[in-house]
Amino acid sequence: MKKGFFGVLFAGLFCIGPLFAQYKSTIKNETxxxxxxxxxxxxxxxxxxxxxxxxxxxxxxxxxxxxxxxxxxxxxxxxxxxxxxxxxxxxxxxxxxxxxxxxxxxxxxxxxxxxxxxxxxxxxxxxxxxxxxxxxxxxxxxxxxxxxxxxxxxxxxxxxxxxxxxxxxxxxxxxxxxxxxSSGENSNLNLGKLTKKIDAIAQEAIEKQATPGAVVMIIKDGQVLLEKSYGYHTYSKDIPTKTSDIFDLASVSKIAGTTPVIMRLTERNIINLDSTMGHYLWQAKYTNKKDIKLRSVMLHEAGFTPFIPFYKYLKAGDVVAVPDQQHQVKMADNSYILNHYYRDVMWPEMLKSPVKPTGNYVYSDISMYVMKEVAEHQTAEPLQDYVQENFYKPLGMTHAGYLPRERFAKEQIVPTEQDTSFRKTLLEGYVHDQGAAMAGGIAGHAGLFATANDLAIYGQLLLNRGEYGGERYFKTETIDLFTSKQSATSRRGLGFDRWDPNPKNEYPSKLANSTVFGHTGYTGTCIWVDPQNQLIYIFLSNRVHPQVSTKLLDLNIRSRIQDAIYETINEAKK
The missing domain is CATH 3.40.50.1700 (Glycoside hydrolase family 3 C-terminal domain)
Structure with a gap:
């Protein structure tokens, strides 16, 4: 018997179901x-x-x-x-x-x-x-x-x-x-002590050159408890990081860009997660992917290869420094790729790529390339326009979106890598991910830029189980389904990453609990939503500047800040 949309939910849903948003305002409002x-x-x-x-x-x-x-x-x-x-x-x-x-x-x-x-x-x-x-x-x-x-x-x-x-x-x-x-006005948490802990961890990250700067935001019970910026855009210290800065979210794009579109289309029965790629995509009908179900794709269990380094296969003349009639797709300042390169080269190559048997968890960016294609074929609208019209604008996520240089000054956007091998320039407001750049800056797995405040709004929408600002965007069942554990072989939800039940992994942090869901991003970003504590934790950085480094991971910066939050919450409960 097939699983229906609101069919069998794996372990974890029971933890989320009863936990509706709990606004607990403690401010004195004389208005x-x-x-x-x-x-x-x-x-x-x-x-x-x-x-x-x-x-x-x-x-x-x-x-x-x-x-x-x-x-x-x-x-x-x-x-x-x-x-x-x-x-x-x-x-x-x-x-x-x-x-x-x-x-x-x-x-x-x-x-x-x-x-x-x-x-x-x-x-x-x-x-x-x-x-x-x-x-x-x-x-x-x-x-x-x-x-x-x-x-x-x-x-x-x-x-x-x-x-x-x-x-x-x-x-x-x-x-x-x-x-x-409200900066946690009248909160029962020791925010002074917490802030000192976070300051020290952030300063360590900057001093050890794990990242030149960062923004940390904490929301609990609908109140912003902490919103603070650290360091600078780059190690030259020309532009201080501000809380209003726009960051390249990398793989957080998966849950804040593509996944809400899939959630909307699923609950409206426009797509069925138990239908196949071949059912929705003509070009997949005669490939080794025709029988792969969308549910497996969303769980990263479709057997896709983890990563195809398309930029390594470019030929002479595919990329130029000055645009001409054949090169109109901008990948960075002074870097333009051949028109329709994604359509004519990348997407067909993905469809031809080998697959392994479905069911095993293998994290692959191809999954969200696929889901973007499904969404756009079903809506007849580019993904970037659909999310703006249906989510970002009505929610008030004023800076979220793709191709930020088309809307904002580059000084508002935190630069990522000094790309010495591919685009040969500092990436300022152009997506760090090479594949997404070659696809014109808009992809299912990367390309989204946003501020911490934008992500906070989205996180609260999820905590509210589909409602925000007096308007309902999703059914509660939809939020519960996608964010709860949905895999028999991994910790994943549908699109969303989740708390790891293996205590040795301490993921996303040592003190996190089984209700926690969210995602990390390669550029040094994360958002984690915790229904049990009505908590949202956001960390944004550009740890890939000036070159890709593992120091942010090695120093466990994101997880240590998250645990400092949990320590403060636990102390208040005593």
Whole structure:
């Protein structure tokens, strides 16, 4: 009898099933909400919003605007040309103190409402008497918030707009529905001690040249407890690493790029994991892969060869330094490969490659090349567009995506290897993986770039078992199926890596538990999601700079930081 989509789940699912997300906000949020017209707040449907934020002084309201930008793409304006600036935006967030918001400004806000724009007005007060005065005269046709004009008050007001903080004061209340950026305010964990431990481990990694820099992010119970950057982009120390930097995620692309697409298509019965490659891919019908089931592919049990070094087989003229009509596919600065090289050479070679009997675990990048092909044939849409439209934009993952140099300045992107053998240049915003580069920077197994914050949002979506920001992206059963142990021969879920039951392996860390799932990346990245502790741990680095090195692994940097987190959690339980 065939296993159905929600059929037999292997050991491990029972650990995840009952563990729904548990937002445990402990912050004091003084924000008051009036007139929540059409129940607009917290803002949802982010993919459809074009948000303009208007403040009188950018510097004075930096805490407010920077916090808003953690949740969605915003464009910042002043008041001077209000009507013209906001013309092409459908959601307007205006903030100011009482003396900033004169009668003309309020009239323009009402005009914006008449022009079918959603307007959120945030009044800030400095003294209690101003608070009382403002609260007595809310504008009946505007959505209004009232908050203290302090750095904390600004952050909390911004979080309230997006559901990062629950509004509990006043008559109109809301619940938390997104990540809360509170630095662990009122947490029962000893975050000072934990931070010192992580600082020491990160500093060791930098001093021993395991990586020139890193970003560490920890989220627990929906609260960001720690978000910290270390070191520099390179050992020349020209650009300090920032928490907002964009990293090459390497194989984390498998679970944050390709796998969510497969999850969506599976639960909508667009693909069936127990159907074969030959069923979905015409080019596979007459190969040794025609009868391989997609489930085996997702588990890395399809018998594929682990790796094909395509770049070693390039012929003279396949790659040039200056683009021409035949070489339009950019692999790096001053490196262009022959048009359609992936379609005409790489993909056919993968289909012809030898296979071993299915059922044994052999980690292979070919698996996700295959799943990308299946997804694109079924959706009739490029993978990079599908994930943006269906996941990254609506979730507020504002920097996640492929080909980041097309959207961001290279200074925002952490460089990886000084490639001396293939592309012969420093890789800045171009995928490190050679095969993905030759495929145009977009592949099923690599090519995704993102910030730690982007991954934190995705991790919380998984912890929430498919829901985030008041919207449902997956059925709970889908999350449970893909993230739980699904193999009889390995620790793997479907696409996802998992905790290793062999204590000798101490993977992903010595103190991790059986509910933990996630993935690592070759460039020195990882995300691990722990339903038992409602925990997300993210580590991003460029350990392959300037050349590939095993020091990050040898020093056990990622695992030691993860264990420091568990030690802190366990101490708080005593």
């Amino acid at each position: 008051i909400l009036y007139n929540n017209v059409d129940q607009l707040l917290p803002l949802g449907n982010l993919a459809q919003l074009r948000i303009a934020v208007v403040v009188p002084h950018a510097e004075k309201y930096a805490a407010f605007t920077s916090q808003l930008a953690r949740y969605a793409a915003i464009t910042l304006f002043g008041f001077s040309k209000f009507d013209e600036d906001i013309k092409y935006y459908n959601t307007i967030i205006v903030a100011g103190k009482e003396d900033d918001l004169d009668a003309d400004c309020l009239s323009q806000l009402k005009q914006a409402v008449l022009n079918n724009k959603k307007v959120v007005l945030c009044h800030f007060f400095e003294q209690e008497r101003n608070k009382r005065s403002l609260s007595e005269h809310p504008q009946s046709d505007l959505i209004e918030l009232l908050a203290p004009f302090t750095e904390l008050g600004q952050r909390n007001a911004a979080m309230s707009i997006f559901g990062g903080a629950a509004i509990t004061v006043g008559n109109v209340k809301t619940a938390q529905s997104r990540l809360q950026y």
